[in-house]
Amino acid sequence: MKVLKLTAVSFLMAAQFVSAQFKQTPLPYAYNALEGSIDAQTMEIHYTKHAAGYVTNLNKAVAGTPMEKESIEKILSHVSKESQAVRNNAGGHYNHELFWTILTPEKNTQPSAKLTKAINDTFGSLDALKEKLSKAGADRFGSGWAWLVVTGDKKLAVSSLPNQDNPLMDISDIKGTPILGIDVWEHAYYLKYQNKRADYLNAFWNVVNWKEVSRRYEEAVK
Numbered sequence: 001m002k003v004l005k006l007t008a009v010s011f012l013m014a015a016q017f018v019s020a021q022f023k024q025t026p027l028p029y030a031y032n033a034l035e036g037s038i039d040a041q042t043m044e045i046h047y048t049k050h051a052a053g054y055v056t057n058l059n060k061a062v063a064g065t066p067m068e069k070e071s072i073e074k075i076l077s078h079v080s081k082e083s084q085a086v087r088n089n090a091g092g093h094y095n096h097e098l099f100w101t102i103l104t105p106e107k108n109t110q111p112s113a114k115l116t117k118a119i120n121d122t123f124g125s126l127d128a129l130k131e132k133l134s135k136a137g138a139d140r141f142g143s144g145w146a147w148l149v150v151t152g153d154k155k156l157a158v159s160s161l162p163n164q165d166n167p168l169m170d171i172s173d174i175k176g177t178p179i180l181g182i183d184v185w186e187h188a189y190y191l192k193y194q195n196k197r198a199d200y201l202n203a204f205w206n207v208v209n210w211k212e213v214s215r216r217y218e219e220a221v222k
């Protein structure tokens, strides 16, 4: 009987593994590539433990539901009707997949001409936008994210949301397509910066991939 039970459990685990829908994409640079701004140990734990955990738990939360066949964006769009586990882990997965791509070891990337115009028209200057996003991150009490969003009318907006919530969720006050997100959970900076979130926010701007943010902007306003 024991043997049978073990076999059944192994089979279920194997089946679950095979049907796991969501996966992490490989980090597009080495863990130590952002050293000086974000340290290697933080990157490694963030990617292999925190972000990996959201994927595992998302796959568990959607197993056996119609969401197994949905895109992550689709799930986020009706997350108010789903469990807290779906909301937290779908958000966690989406947010981190975006986060890795909007960081880069490449120095001095710049927003495209089109994004620069939109930033200047909306915020006055790139520095003013950075200040606004940093403030949104600094003012977020507890864990969460600061977001640069392309809204439904194709305008830029800055917002901040708690936990793993994001602007694609139907519960978001400012809805739209996120093109840049700053993770202000302590796990994103605590090993290097401890309680000094503002120092992490300053350093974050050294490693932003403006090429990728621009690509996402141009995709969102198409």
Ligand code: MN3
Pocket (backbone or CB within 6 Å): 046, 050, 096, 183, 185, 187, 188
């Ligand atoms: Mn995180």
